[in-house]
Amino acid sequence: MKNLYRRYRPVKLEDVVGQPQVTEPLAKSLELKKIGHAYLFIGPRGTGKTSVARIFAHEVNGFNYELEDDYVDIIEIDGASNRGIDNIRELREKAAIAPTSGKYKIYIIDEVHMLTKEAFNALLKTLEEPPAHVIFIMATTDAYKVPVTITSRAQTYTFKLADSKTMFGHLRTIADQEKIKIADEALNIIVKRGGGSFRDSLSLLDQISTLSDQEITKELVISVMGLPEGEKIAELLTEYTTGNIAKIATLLKDLLSNGIKPETLAEEMISTIIAEPKPNLLTLLARLPEVKAPFAEAKLLVALACSPSVTSGAHVPEQSDRKMSSEKDVVTTPSTNKNTTAAPSADFDWNTFTSKVQSMNDAVYSQLVKTSHELLGGVLHIYPERKIVKTILSRDNNKRLLSEAAGGNTKITIHEFGETPSQVPKDDVLDKISGIMGGEVRNDGGGNPFEE
Missing domain, CATH: 1.10.8.60 (Helicase, Ruva Protein; domain 3)
Structure with missing residues (x-):
């Protein structure tokens, strides 16, 4: 018996659900008999790109479309396994041959972004001067990987995820x-x-x-x-905002021991935060997409434990620090999030700082947004996420530019790659959780990270 998604695959444009921005213009072009020589269907997987390509190919030729039919004038090619220049050269040679039973010979190239550079160049020659009887329908989930020379010669239709x-x-x-x-x-x-x-x-x-x-x-x-209950996700997020490491560790241990995957937990938390975003959860939102193999358990552990409000094992500024800056002056956020209010002090504002850097030098700005930061005692500490970012920002002319953008009153320290903000001492957090759980926190990518 066929699977549901195969049994209910549409066979006519009017049967396609949720993509009127694609099906209506295509239907109109069929009605007016205005057919292009190349089409590019882009969008996430499972949204109907290949199904619509097949339907359109059959309707252009006037063929009766049944899911299992096979017409020699409709050729489907998997771009992932036929990605070389020799494959496209063979396609070009066969494309020159007139269609057998239909008006057009139609090539459907799925995952076209997988073609090599040389293959794209060979395909481009055919798209520039296509035989009158040939139509190309290309589909891709990664439109940005398709050269602009190809996209500019095709009618592009965007498929969307269904609401x-x-x-x-x-x-x-x-x-x-x-x-x-x-x-x-x-x-x-x-x-x-x-x-x-x-x-x-x-x-x-x-x-x-x-x-x-x-x-x-x-x-x-x-x-x-194997899904966590909504109440458990809400509880995890609440404990994250309060920084209660002991409670976070207990909740994670229970959820993971019940067979719930760390990736699933991360997905559920992402959905919950996006549905009702709060400023104190945006740092966590930036970390959760990284929760995947290898070391998925360890990544989830660190993401939840490194809360800006950690109440167990957090860095507590000395009294001398407090005289120089208030609690509100000490803020750690990922700088990639422009909506997050960072380092709110009377003399310094991160968003204003980054905007000024962008106006002065866009290349330096593109590296600056790949950092985390914190302001302590009038010193702006910048933590690069990659070694090359550290190298670029540490150049004398770039350091002078950053200092000028900061107004000259804020000292800037660019840390080595791998260092973390003092308010998020990852090693200390892991040690603290290990002590709470009574065992060593594993980070080898196998099993439950809370197991002894």
Whole structure:
């Protein structure tokens, strides 16, 4: 039996769900018989690029489209496995041959961004002077990797991830037709986990449909998919903002020991923060996308433990420091987030500083945004995220530019790559958590980082 996403793949443009910005112009071009020689479909995976390409190819030639049909005038090519110049040369030679049964010979090149530079150059020659009977439909998830010389010679259509309402309605219709008994709350979880991808969402529904002959509940879906409860995610975020390392460690240990993957926890926290962003969570939001193999557990641990408000094992300024700067003067944020208010003092503002650097030298600014920073006692400490950033910013002329942008009253210290802000002592945090858990925190990428 076919999977749901294959069974419910559209066979006509009007059957395509959630992409009117693509299907309506294509339908109009068919109606007016104004067909281009090259099309570029861009967008995330699972949004229907290949399906629409196939439908359009069949309708241009007047072929009846069935999912398993095979017409010699419609040629599908996988750009990932046919990416060399020899493959494109062969394509060009065959493209010169007239179509067999249709008006056009249509090449659908999936993942076109995978072609080599030489292959793109060979394809470009055909796009510049295409045979009248040839149409190219190229699809990609990474449009920025396609040379502008190619995109400029193609009609570009952008596919979007489906919004929650559209996806829910689509899945509910299919579930009812398939007689899948599933509660709305459970279906909403599938919508959320599908991330707007029709293929991913239908694959999840297919998987979930086998769980029970009775109504599939929210609790059953959460259990089977290994998802954390929303209350646990909210609790983790609350403890992060308060900096309670002991509580963070306990919560993580419980969640990971129940089989929930660190990547899943990170995804859930990202979704929660984006749905209701708060300034004190933006630093965490910047770290969470890095929670992936290798060392996913360790990365999640550090992301949550390195809170700006750590109450256990945090750096506490000496009394002499406090005389020079108030608590509000000491702020650590990733400088890439322009919406975060950084280092709010009477004499210095990070956003104003970076804007001035950008106006003076855009190249220096492009390196400055790859740093973290903190202001302590009138000294601006800059922590490069890469060695090359340290090298560039430390050049005499660039240091003078930074000093001038800071107004001349703020001393600037550029730290070595690998150093961390004093308020986020990572090694100390890990040692503290290790002590709380009564064992060594593992960072070898295998197993639970809280295991002894």
